[in-house]
Amino acid sequence: MIAALPEEIGGATLEPALVRQWPGMDSREQTRELLAQASAQLGRPVVGVERGGASDASHMAARVPVTVDGLGPRGGGAHNPDEYVLRESLHGRAQVACAIVSALLD
Numbered sequence: 001m002i003a004a005l006p007e008e009i010g011g012a013t014l015e016p017a018l019v020r021q022w023p024g025m026d027s028r029e030q031t032r033e034l035l036a037q038a039s040a041q042l043g044r045p046v047v048g049v050e051r052g053g054a055s056d057a058s059h060m061a062a063r064v065p066v067t068v069d070g071l072g073p074r075g076g077g078a079h080n081p082d083e084y085v086l087r088e089s090l091h092g093r094a095q096v097a098c099a100i101v102s103a104l105l106d
Contacts, residue, residue, distance in 0.1 A: 025061035026050040031068055037103035038096065046096055066104075071097045 005014055028048040035046045049070075057069035074089035 022055065022058045023062070024050070025055075025058045025067065025069065027061050027067045027069075030066050034066060034068070034100065034103050037106065038099035041099045041102055042095060046099065068100060071100070 005016060007014060028050065031048050035048050038046045055069050057067050061067040061069075071093060073085045073093050075083065075085040077083040
């Protein structure tokens with residue numbers, strides 16, 4: 001259970017708000033050829049999808065020609081005490097990351 005914040009602390013008034021600070025990104029067009037090359041190397045599809053933000057890559061996507069996000073392991077509960085990583089996703093995600101790097105170096 002999360003404790004509620006008081007409205008005032010030491011004379012300062014608190015007004016909590018959720019502020020989205022990350023722009024969304026959609027680099028499918030820019031990464032299409034790269035992901036096709038990575039797919040060919042892996043022998044399975046690597047598919048680009050629109051990302052909703054909340055990643056440092058979202059800030060770079062507007063300035064860096066090819067920005068790839070979402071290479072980390074699968075899991076849930078991001079950035080909280082119940083965060084977890086699915087061990088079975090580690091190998092496959094590492095394969096995708098290596099195939100993308102290999103395609104970039106070709």
